[in-house]
Amino acid sequence: MHLAIGLFRECWGIRQPPLKAVRQRAEQLGYHYARLYFVGGNWWLSLATSECCDLVMSVSAELDQHSDCWILVKHGQGPLLIHWHQGQLVRVCQQPLAACVEEFQQQCRDRAAAQCLQHGWNEELPAPWTDAGQVPVKFRHQRLLALEQLHYLPNYRRRRRLRLTAALLLVVGGVAVGLWYGWPTKPAMDHDADATAVAVLSWLPAGQVMTALLPVAESRWHGPWELTGITLSGASLSFEYRGHAPLALHSLQRTDAVGWQTASQRMPLTRRQQLSLTLQRRTQAEAPTVSELHGEALLLLAEQRPGLSLSQQGQQLILRWQNWSLAQLNELIQRLLPLALHSDSASLQAVGKGWNGEWVLTTTGKVVQ
Numbered sequence: 001m002h003l004a005i006g007l008f009r010e011c012w013g014i015r016q017p018p019l020k021a022v023r024q025r026a027e028q029l030g031y032h033y034a035r036l037y038f039v040g041g042n043w044w045l046s047l048a049t050s051e052c053c054d055l056v057m058s059v060s061a062e063l064d065q066h067s068d069c070w071i072l073v074k075h076g077q078g079p080l081l082i083h084w085h086q087g088q089l090v091r092v093c094q095q096p097l098a099a100c101v102e103e104f105q106q107q108c109r110d111r112a113a114a115q116c117l118q119h120g121w122n123e124e125l126p127a128p129w130t131d132a133g134q135v136p137v138k139f140r141h142q143r144l145l146a147l148e149q150l151h152y153l154p155n156y157r158r159r160r161r162l163r164l165t166a167a168l169l170l171v172v173g174g175v176a177v178g179l180w181y182g183w184p185t186k187p188a189m190d191h192d193a194d195a196t197a198v199a200v201l202s203w204l205p206a207g208q209v210m211t212a213l214l215p216v217a218e219s220r221w222h223g224p225w226e227l228t229g230i231t232l233s234g235a236s237l238s239f240e241y242r243g244h245a246p247l248a249l250h251s252l253q254r255t256d257a258v259g260w261q262t263a264s265q266r267m268p269l270t271r272r273q274q275l276s277l278t279l280q281r282r283t284q285a286e287a288p289t290v291s292e293l294h295g296e297a298l299l300l301l302a303e304q305r306p307g308l309s310l311s312q313q314g315q316q317l318i319l320r321w322q323n324w325s326l327a328q329l330n331e332l333i334q335r336l337l338p339l340a341l342h343s344d345s346a347s348l349q350a351v352g353k354g355w356n357g358e359w360v361l362t363t364t365g366k367v368v369q
Contacts, residue, residue, distance in 0.1 A: 039089075058139055067110075081095065205340065210329070346358065
């Protein structure tokens, strides 16, 4: 395994970065191999263009968060000096042994408190590394992985196992709760259960709403009118537009006789368009359960989508997002389609190049029979 020194390294702080963010960062910088290291209380990302092992991070991986650490590594091209200070990588340099000693004596302010370590040296070293401890490293377990193989890293495998375990426990718990509350205690309840099963609900699938609003919302400008907001109320979609005279006023009134005679014509104009959607019908038994909704909410939380917050209130799942594109919103709605949730209400506000908004989904619709 090639031991590389001059790699791209970046500190990501105390929180472990998501797998998606690591891949995006590597692709943005043009690298094909990556690995995460936890050194000095911080997560460090190491990137390379070919398969190798980061010698600096591998040697430093077992360090605790201390004030000052100087590591002297034996290397084929000459001694390698690695300097850490309060969890931050200060310097990596390859120079003669005498220069390493001189640099330590000139830059180390508190020599008594400094920690000196070494790796790969069998011969006796000069001060301050005379009694330096050996850093044990298994380089074959520290190699950088291709971007498509990053999910095999131990820290991501552990997170994936925890997520699957939580999902399994959630499903088992949901089944147990469903059996507990759904089991009849009296023969008289059979009649009520049958009555509920045949109840017919009117419901509006979220996918139908997205299909209706996407063709309109994909273009922010419609002639002189700017689309500023979208609202779902009942089975009606409202599109709010804003325009400025005279072009907007001309488009609105279909006339060429437009001037600047009044001050009101200088103010922005607003226009609203309505689009009616068709409600569908289903029985109460076909509607998803609260436990299924709760399970899906926990899975969405585990996915950690930037800009998205969600909450569950009984039979309602409330989605809120900031500065999302329509493609992100459509992907989220498609993700929820298997639950067959009813769209109770929704509102979208244009902001910059994206959208802020809220979408309320429920497990039931309006009883029509």
